Amino acid sequence: MKIDIFRNPNPAEKPGDESKLGFGRVFTDHMFLMDWDKGRGWHDARIVPFENLSIHPASTALHYGSEIFEGLKAYREVTGQVCLFRPDENFARMNRSAARMALPQLDEEFAVRALKELVKLDEDWVPHGEGTSLYIRPFMIGDDEHLGVHGVSHVRFIIILSPSGSYYAQGIDPVDIMIEDEDVRAVRGGTGEAKCGGNYGASVRAGDRAEEKGYAQVLWLDGVERKYIEEVGSMNIMFKIDGKICTPALNGSILPGITRKSILALLRSEGTEVEERRISLDELMTAAQNGKLEEAWGCGTAAVVSPVGHLAYQDQVFEISGGKIGPTTQYLYDTLTGIQWGRLPDKFGWVVPVE
Numbered sequence: 001m002k003i004d005i006f007r008n009p010n011p012a013e014k015p016g017d018e019s020k021l022g023f024g025r026v027f028t029d030h031m032f033l034m035d036w037d038k039g040r041g042w043h044d045a046r047i048v049p050f051e052n053l054s055i056h057p058a059s060t061a062l063h064y065g066s067e068i069f070e071g072l073k074a075y076r077e078v079t080g081q082v083c084l085f086r087p088d089e090n091f092a093r094m095n096r097s098a099a100r101m102a103l104p105q106l107d108e109e110f111a112v113r114a115l116k117e118l119v120k121l122d123e124d125w126v127p128h129g130e131g132t133s134l135y136i137r138p139f140m141i142g143d144d145e146h147l148g149v150h151g152v153s154h155v156r157f158i159i160i161l162s163p164s165g166s167y168y169a170q171g172i173d174p175v176d177i178m179i180e181d182e183d184v185r186a187v188r189g190g191t192g193e194a195k196c197g198g199n200y201g202a203s204v205r206a207g208d209r210a211e212e213k214g215y216a217q218v219l220w221l222d223g224v225e226r227k228y229i230e231e232v233g234s235m236n237i238m239f240k241i242d243g244k245i246c247t248p249a250l251n252g253s254i255l256p257g258i259t260r261k262s263i264l265a266l267l268r269s270e271g272t273e274v275e276e277r278r279i280s281l282d283e284l285m286t287a288a289q290n291g292k293l294e295e296a297w298g299c300g301t302a303a304v305v306s307p308v309g310h311l312a313y314q315d316q317v318f319e320i321s322g323g324k325i326g327p328t329t330q331y332l333y334d335t336l337t338g339i340q341w342g343r344l345p346d347k348f349g350w351v352v353p354v355e
Contacts, residue, residue: 001045001110003032003117008049018129021165023302028122028134032114032159036104042157045110047118050160056145060152065198066142068097071301072258073164074119074134074354076126077342082119082134084352085340087112089258094138096256097194102151103140111138111157112352118159119354131166131337135302167303172325172333174309175216175298177232179281180206181314184223185231185253192223192230192253199255200234207233215312217298221281223253229279235298235306236260239279240328242292246275259299263332265348281313288318295326304340305333 008029015026027050034045060066070090076082091108098105115136119126126134138159142152183206186192191199203218210218217233229248231237236257238247245267250256267274287293288311296308307325311318320326325333338344339351 001042001107003114004044004046005117005121006046006048007121010049014125015127015163018127018132018163019165019169021127021132021163023164023167024135024137024162026163028125028161028163030118030121031161032118032157034114034157036155036157038153042104042107045114047114047121053156053158055143058145058147059141060144061141063147064142064149065196066101066103066152067140068094068101068103068194068196069137069139070094070195072136072138073301073340074126074136074161075340075342076128076132079342081342082123082126082354083340083342084115084119084136084354086258086262086350087115087352089261090138093195093256093258094140097196098140100191100194101196103142104155106140106157115159116352116354118161122161123354125161125163127163127165129166131168133164135162135164136160137162172307172330174307174321174323174325176214176310176312177217177219177308178210178213178215179311179313180210180218180220181226182206184226185220187223188252190223190253193250193255195255203234213312217306219311222251227281229281229284230254232298232306232308235300235303237296237298238263239284239287239293240295240326241283241287243294244275245272245328246277246279248279249276251278257300259301259304259336262336262348262350263299263305266332266335269348284311285313285316288320293318293320295321295328297326297329297332299332304336305329 011029031050072090091111140157206218220230222228298306307329309323
């Protein structure tokens with residue numbers, strides 16, 4: 001499919017101080033759009049000036065949550081080359097989310113090509129500072145212009161770009177997390193393994209409660225038995241217990257994270273055994289009490305890894321790794337970011353140049 005390009009006649013001024021970029025507040029000059037209609041398929045692929053969307057008040061995305069999204073980054077490597085990190089994985093996961101939410105499938109190769117064209121056009125927006133990146137948000141919305149719960153007949157696929165500051169501008173500080181035993185994030189058979197807005201909107205209340213108590217994130221339990229660990233905040237979670245690394249197995253209610261997948265591949269390529277299995281709350285609490293919970297970290301696109309310094313459950317608070325980042329967590333952060341920014345060789349073929 002041809003991609004029509006309409007350049008922005010009034011490009012915005014680039015941010016001067018990259019240390020103040022923050023996250024998701026500044027947007028580039030262009031965005032990608034493409035439409036899908038039942039019986040016609042995808043059509044009218046185009047890159048246009050970044051602007052507000054015009055949407056009908058009865059749009060299915062507004063009333064029934066008919067939407068999905070992804071998140072990935074473009075990095076300016078030490079050579080100056082702009083690269084993506086495993087974009088094929090993001091669009092493959094987007095198609096799995098689309099299947100769950102009854103939205104149309106993308107041609108994954110075309111989606112990567114469209115993304116490259118967009119990033120290439122706005123390449124000057126990719127920041128240069130240590131730890132900075134260009135955040136990429138592809139999303140798809142059902143946009144039928146009438147009420148009624150039904151399969152969609154009109155869909156929009158959009159990609160927007162946002163230069164973002166370093167997640168750890170002041171260095172990597174471990175976060176304190178609280179085990180949530182009231183709200184649940186998702187259940188098997190629901191939308192937990194899809195990257196859709198409803199999962200995130202439903203998590204805000206628990207996150208607010210945790211923040212009021214001085215915690216940065218919540219650690220979710222399964223929605224059926226309330227006894228197995230699932231995710232931390234909006235990230236996957238990993239533990240080092242008595243010398244062994246383990247992470248909750250993907251069970252239909254856990255998002256299959258791309259950073260998670262990359263960490264597992266990295267560790268296994270070096271001969272490190274990683275267990276993907278059910279991890280009960282009782283096991284975790286016992287390990288914390290007897291000092292065998294050596295490290296814990298969340299992993300996701302934004303942070304790469306986020307070390308856990310304290311874990312709270314009801315009236316108990318446990319310190320992990322002396323409240324500091326552990327050696328395994330530090331190694332994973334240094335290695336993954338080294339590959340992403342071109343400081344270390346990419347033996348996996350994960351880095352995709354924008355050219």
